[in-house]
Amino acid sequence: MAVAGQQSRIKAGIVGATGYTGVELLRLLSQHPSVDLHAVTSRKENGRPVADMFPNLRGRVDLRFQTPEDAALEQCDVVFFATPHGVAMAQAGQLLAHDVRIIDLAADFRLQDTATFERWYKMPHACPTILRDSAYGLVELNRPAVRDARVIGNPGCYPTTVLLGLAPVLQADHALVDTSHVIADCKSGVSGAGRKVQLSSLFSEASDNFRAYGVAGHRHHPEISEQLQRLAGAPVGLLFVPHLVPMIRGMFSTIYLRILPEAVDTDFQALYEQRYADEPFIDVMPAGSLPETRSVRASNMLRIAVHRPEDSDQLVVLVAQDNLVKGASGQAVQNMNLMFGLPETAGLDQIAVLP
Amino acid sequence: MAVAGQQSRIKAGIVGATGYTGVELLRLLSQHPSVDLHAVTSRKENGRPVADMFPNLRGRVDLRFQTPEDAALEQCDVVFFATPHGVAMAQAGQLLAHDVRIIDLAADFRLQDTATFERWYKMPHACPTILRDSAYGLVELNRPAVRDARVIGNPGCYPTTVLLGLAPVLQADHALVDTSHVIADCKSGVSGAGRKVQLSSLFSEASDNFRAYGVAGHRHHPEISEQLQRLAGAPVGLLFVPHLVPMIRGMFSTIYLRILPEAVDTDFQALYEQRYADEPFIDVMPAGSLPETRSVRASNMLRIAVHRPEDSDQLVVLVAQDNLVKGASGQAVQNMNLMFGLPETAGLDQIAVLP
């Protein structure tokens, strides 16, 4: 790998770009001012032009899918894994041996607790040593580690909203909220389920409908819990209920917290504004604001509003993001930017598309 | 008014049927086996065929909109008000003088506390005496009063889901949950905002989008609170956050409760099943079920699932209904059926439309 300084160009590869995080990575990286797309692999689609599968890329991405063998990924500076869980950890060792940075959009490097990983993902962890050296790629909460990391576990979409929505209160100097009973009522667009062909993702099943799912347990729960404990320095009791919204992109989390009696005088609006004052991708909206997912559609922004209903000891934190950008591929590019010494916003400054 | 026994037909009028609850009433009443539609009033649309405004009624409803003066509503057995708030209470006295039953789908007869009414609806209550004799038309919780009432305040859509979702625990013999902190995270389809022409209801504003609204206060909050207090026999602390879903019909409420230490052994599934065992319009789904709004689309059913996430002292109650049927017009017909001694399900047995 060439040492990529701020001026040199980054050679990037993508493993398994046949899903929605993959096409979103392709959209972002092919417009990135400092990136050259080197290879896109898919054993199944070998030889097929990428733009044939994703017609928005016609005339913009000329690559064809290649087998991993042909792709020479070890010549890349960075390889993104937009694959099912388990693929990145199988290939990580070899790529690291060639000094290639790895950003995994699946779960292989999200959970430090391998027992938890194995319980939820039904496979043993293939490289616990690499895992220990990896960084959880939530830049706003983990910037120094990401900057130095060779392997990034890119956060799940739900965890991104819940963790960024809770960090200011959990990282405060004094205990502000009852951390034994945190409720995250989360809503996701259907693209969160991926491009996988399954009944529940059909238009005629998901459209004009609303439902909860995963109430009995969801893989993002242990991921959030592990990170919450890191933030709070102690276990946090989290009740997490995801729901499915009939929209393509967008994620909205409504977080409920009980304020501790000794913290009722806290200015939570100021707390959030100060915590995220320097963050280019976090917008703490003015008091009373109501974020909406379309305000971040196709952009890497995440918007937060902090509400405290009248006469109440409860805090309601509203968080909106595009699940495929800040919740996945945009965040992955943000991690790459940081790892390679680029401006964090490089290639990520698109304004959200509204309407 | 003729005394309507079980066999005789009911002559029904609708005031202001130019909105979505109006067209839904027309759909239900025109198919009702014991109802004759007598008149539909709208001063603005006077003379226009109803089916011209609502093309689904072509060939099925031959009425034209009439002025209230021409409509001779005093000849009806029952008059439904599908009007803005304030209209029913202005006309109630005169209709009652002719022994006409009144079912108001607006808020005039929902809140017994007139001070609260006036604060939220910005108008004095025109007939507090009639209000005192009216019944809150949530049949499952108030059957005897509805049966005997001459005036019904038909519940709001959100209150219907939250009250039916909470009644079993609040009406139990022993205290089961912490009633100081009940959270209702509610989601509504866009038809809940009515057929009123307003920016936020435009397709290009509401589609492919998700957002919260009314976090600082919503008119259904005091309505729910008043009824919760009735159910629980004491004030209940409710945090109510409504959200807007890009679908036409459907309402979904996710209710969060903390179980009291002394009640952790309660079989909540059995509690709900027993409470609603005889209710034709409430389906307590088997343990582990996940209701979805499309399963009740265009029907008067309301489905409930009770979840208790593992290792948790928290109860999650999921409630799904069609906001225009059980949440409005279907419930109004259910009230009428009960008031006139008809089978409660008369005219309300349509199976939900799926997909």
Next chain:
Amino acid sequence: MAVAGQQSRIKAGIVGATGYTGVELLRLLSQHPSVDLHAVTSRKENGRPVADMFPNLRGRVDLRFQTPEDAALEQCDVVFFATPHGVAMAQAGQLLAHDVRIIDLAADFRLQDTATFERWYKMPHACPTILRDSAYGLVELNRPAVRDARVIGNPGCYPTTVLLGLAPVLQADHALVDTSHVIADCKSGVSGAGRKVQLSSLFSEASDNFRAYGVAGHRHHPEISEQLQRLAGAPVGLLFVPHLVPMIRGMFSTIYLRILPEAVDTDFQALYEQRYADEPFIDVMPAGSLPETRSVRASNMLRIAVHRPEDSDQLVVLVAQDNLVKGASGQAVQNMNLMFGLPETAGLDQIAVLP
């Protein structure tokens, strides 16, 4: 089979009711005043409660899926096939031997020309003799044959709109339009593709999108052509382009015709009104009307509007239906009603659901 008169009840079976036409048949038949659902078969779902797969049927349909062997379909008066193409023709002979009527919602009995069938459906026709005795189940164009038939080929959704949209001009006494160049620009909701799990039917693929498909050839083309030839008494040149609309139900066909010079004085509005004057399920709308699919949602109505743009020799016929009702399952029930001497509207009088 018992001879079913107007008073006796019909014992109905459904083969393969795991798709959208299947659940729609179940919705309609379980509410039909003269039908008893006898059995629903699915080898794959054997033993599963039907209402478990289709939650709108909870509490309304108590049947479980059975294997064909267990279902004793030969005891039915009528069996509906809501199956892939090829299933009905394999079982028809045996059922007919038990005097069971057959209504096939797939293509096995739609095309009299078996060579065409074999070219488009890639299988030999298993029972050409039965086919010759079957009737094409478009009641409005074929009532006598349907009444007497033992086997019905239920029309495709697109053909229903195009044939009913064209019949009045093609069946007129004199030639009215240029039949060498008829254009049908048709648009279907996504449920038309069925409940089959395929990429193009995913919410994130089909939502917020519009596209044509099947321009190079669609199976409904030969079906329409065969019937057009029957109507016109000569081959009709049809250009048929289907499109996919991001809605669940609904089909809309825009038909373009060139009026012959000698027919420019024809009153086409009157022609259509007269042709369909007695049809309970066809609504020829007043001149200048614009039908919309939601006006027939979940109902068996089909609405037609006839336009003749100013100063033009062209006729534009607009046709709207619910593809799952008049375009499939409702039409199947209409066929059954006719075959068994019931009122044609029995069980089909639901008013469309709007909004």
Next chain:
Amino acid sequence: MAVAGQQSRIKAGIVGATGYTGVELLRLLSQHPSVDLHAVTSRKENGRPVADMFPNLRGRVDLRFQTPEDAALEQCDVVFFATPHGVAMAQAGQLLAHDVRIIDLAADFRLQDTATFERWYKMPHACPTILRDSAYGLVELNRPAVRDARVIGNPGCYPTTVLLGLAPVLQADHALVDTSHVIADCKSGVSGAGRKVQLSSLFSEASDNFRAYGVAGHRHHPEISEQLQRLAGAPVGLLFVPHLVPMIRGMFSTIYLRILPEAVDTDFQALYEQRYADEPFIDVMPAGSLPETRSVRASNMLRIAVHRPEDSDQLVVLVAQDNLVKGASGQAVQNMNLMFGLPETAGLDQIAVLP
């Protein structure tokens, strides 16, 4: 006005940016490498931050709406009118006097025939002299005139698809198709109706629905006809039927042409490819392709596919664009680029957003 060379920056103003073409202009211009937004006017919203109305612009556009008086538009290099019809022509003279270029996204400068303008837009034309010097801003068909123009009539969305879909056959050396009967069956997303608050644009009216409109006449018809005549050198008989699709953005036109007997051997695929070979924003897709609107969502690309159904003398041209970009604001920026000597793609190279 400073003379804007290729290197200098362009000072741009927008009149009336409170609609969807306005916010789209703001999105594009604020990301344009050579443009400075100088002022955005709205008398009604005077003083309100633009980003308060359009939350996607938060943190990216700091302007507030101003009154025209305060905005000093005469200091701009170019002023875009994203206003109702009639506004631009009232202000054009004064701006031109200050040497400001004008790009009108409404209809004031689209129709050279003022009598036609007055018939369809119900107002006299205020400045026929300026109109005569203006250019119809369909760059691909009118590049030299646009380059030299001081006033641009930015084309309507439907005309853009129909004209670009027809130009290659109409501009060919020999007559190829019957120009007396051209059919354009067009479909638009709901944003085409603008951000105007009207019943038919409500989510609950437009969602899950499909319908035709404007069959009796649409303002884009005379605009298309005038330009078709220019292209063909003779009047073209056009039948134009617009339809409304339940999606926010996107426009799809299906154009039907009858090939002349003497032209049946034409290679239409090659004709289209050659005609548009050098156009950066027109993608003539390979033979057999099926464009879809999402492949151009939020981008300035327009995709065309040319089909000739087997054994047919008919040509089917499929055209897809984003109605707000290539159909409105993106095209306006493309015009600006050309007028100011910038690369035509400047600020317009965003890849379409899919899914």
